Amino acid sequence: MINNGPLTLVIDQGTHATRALVFDADGRIQTAAYAPIALQRYGADRVEQDGQEIIASAHQVIRAALADPALRRGVARAGVATQRSSVVAWDRETGAALSPVLSWQDRRAADWLSRFGAHAPEVKRRTGLPLSPHYGASKLRWLLDHDPAVQAAQRRGALAFGPLASFLLFHLLAERPLLADHANAARTLLWNMETRDWDPWLLELFGVPPAALPACRPICAPYGRLQAADVPVTAVNGDQNAAVFALGRPSSNKAVVNVGTGAFILLPTGAAPAAHPSLLSGLIHSDAAGGVYTIEGTVNGAGAALEWAAQTWRLPQPERNLPRWLARAAAPPLFLNTIGGLGSPFWRPGPPPALLGEGDAGQQAVAVVESILFLLYANLETMAAMGLPVRELQISGGLARLDGLCRRLADLSGLPVYRPAETEATARGAAFLAAGLPRRWPRPGRGRVFRPRPDPALAARYREFRARIAAEE
Numbered sequence: 001m002i003n004n005g006p007l008t009l010v011i012d013q014g015t016h017a018t019r020a021l022v023f024d025a026d027g028r029i030q031t032a033a034y035a036p037i038a039l040q041r042y043g044a045d046r047v048e049q050d051g052q053e054i055i056a057s058a059h060q061v062i063r064a065a066l067a068d069p070a071l072r073r074g075v076a077r078a079g080v081a082t083q084r085s086s087v088v089a090w091d092r093e094t095g096a097a098l099s100p101v102l103s104w105q106d107r108r109a110a111d112w113l114s115r116f117g118a119h120a121p122e123v124k125r126r127t128g129l130p131l132s133p134h135y136g137a138s139k140l141r142w143l144l145d146h147d148p149a150v151q152a153a154q155r156r157g158a159l160a161f162g163p164l165a166s167f168l169l170f171h172l173l174a175e176r177p178l179l180a181d182h183a184n185a186a187r188t189l190l191w192n193m194e195t196r197d198w199d200p201w202l203l204e205l206f207g208v209p210p211a212a213l214p215a216c217r218p219i220c221a222p223y224g225r226l227q228a229a230d231v232p233v234t235a236v237n238g239d240q241n242a243a244v245f246a247l248g249r250p251s252s253n254k255a256v257v258n259v260g261t262g263a264f265i266l267l268p269t270g271a272a273p274a275a276h277p278s279l280l281s282g283l284i285h286s287d288a289a290g291g292v293y294t295i296e297g298t299v300n301g302a303g304a305a306l307e308w309a310a311q312t313w314r315l316p317q318p319e320r321n322l323p324r325w326l327a328r329a330a331a332p333p334l335f336l337n338t339i340g341g342l343g344s345p346f347w348r349p350g351p352p353p354a355l356l357g358e359g360d361a362g363q364q365a366v367a368v369v370e371s372i373l374f375l376l377y378a379n380l381e382t383m384a385a386m387g388l389p390v391r392e393l394q395i396s397g398g399l400a401r402l403d404g405l406c407r408r409l410a411d412l413s414g415l416p417v418y419r420p421a422e423t424e425a426t427a428r429g430a431a432f433l434a435a436g437l438p439r440r441w442p443r444p445g446r447g448r449v450f451r452p453r454p455d456p457a458l459a460a461r462y463r464e465f466r467a468r469i470a471a472e473e
Helices: 051-065 069-074 110-114 117-127 136-146 148-155 164-172 182-188 200-206 239-243 303-313 318-327 361-385 403-413 425-434 456-471
Strands: 007-013 017-023 029-036 047-049 075-082 087-091 159-163 179-181 215-217 220-225 232-238 254-259 263-270 280-287 290-299 334-336 354-356 392-396 417-419 448-450
Touching: 007 051, 007 164, 007 425, 017 051, 017 425, 029 051, 047 051, 051 164, 069 075, 075 164, 075 239, 075 425, 087 136, 087 148, 087 164, 110 136, 117 200, 136 148, 136 159, 136 182, 136 200, 148 159, 159 164, 159 182, 164 179, 164 182, 164 232, 179 182, 179 220, 179 232, 182 215, 182 232, 182 280, 220 280, 232 239, 232 425, 239 254, 239 263, 239 280, 239 425, 254 361, 254 425, 263 280, 263 361, 290 361, 303 318, 303 361, 318 361, 318 403, 334 361, 334 456, 361 403, 361 456, 392 403, 403 417, 403 448, 403 456
Parallel strands: 007 075, 075 232, 179 215, 254 392, 392 417
Antiparallel strands: 007 017, 017 029, 087 159, 220 232, 254 263, 263 290, 280 290, 334 354, 417 448
């Protein structure tokens, strides 16, 4: 039954799928549509997607979600959330993609970026990010240096490039704007946290032409009107940032863990950014009046690591079997999880991924799951060393459905882990932002709390994992 309150449409564009969902005024899902998209891996460092496929998937799910005329009439606004750090180039006149989407997992320009090592502290001060090829600057420069279509468009003044979110807005909005929200612009290594705009010094350092970049706009702001529904888009955000708002306004002592293709842990720090050499400073909300910042840890290989292991080791039906495998008591081996390179707090490629020890298929899969948790906990330890109080973890994302993962996270961290009734948090958080951060935003049913229990064996495996990672420096 359709709620009478104003409805919010959310387009959630992720690494493996695009979804459209309609939420009512109480944050309840009225309908949802889903379209998978492909990811191409051409070796360890080259990861791409098809921009035109992504746009087609967005149009497909919007049409499906709005197929009911009565529901369509009730939609009053829309929000957009996208995978962060992925970039693409397109023709600003025709809208045609000039390049593949270079995924956030892509590291093809790592060698080029390494020449700027002397500037890393200043880059970190301005952007809140380490000098990493996962972010947009080196990918955009690679397109300028290596892609003939991009070079030709640049010569004739028709080049537009930047975050994937900007490409999506260009194609979904009637005005065909060239806009980038603060959250996605912030993942380019070209955006200044203090001015909240493109940084001239960074643009010159990396040789990125400012005329080709979209204009920056707050996360919550008018972006234009959606072609398919003729409603205003009122918020655009990165997927992990939006997930922090799934249950409404975030608490300052609750860290949000989102475990999907990658895994991320975000802790709100208030109206000013908090700085740490090996963690990220980011923005999860901004409007004309100000913003909310976070300190963030990132794990590149979560679902991506399980996908790698399933293909490499030929694991039988991991999605179906993981709950049973995680419930077994047998100790797994260790897995050196360097899929996509080591993210925070290490920031280096790391050794090749490797299984240390023997085990059957189930133990191998559990070793990968535990490696994800070990990398998350390394970030939690770093936050604790900063003096940032974390009293509870809130978990979301596709892998959060695994009880065994949530149980181990609670036991390893010594913190209660709350899993909401809905674990797909990005779309719900985007709806909250697009709806104007309403005071009333009920929780979607009763969630589950995993309270910590002592697990000396798990703690010992973590210590060995950290030692093995350190030994490979």
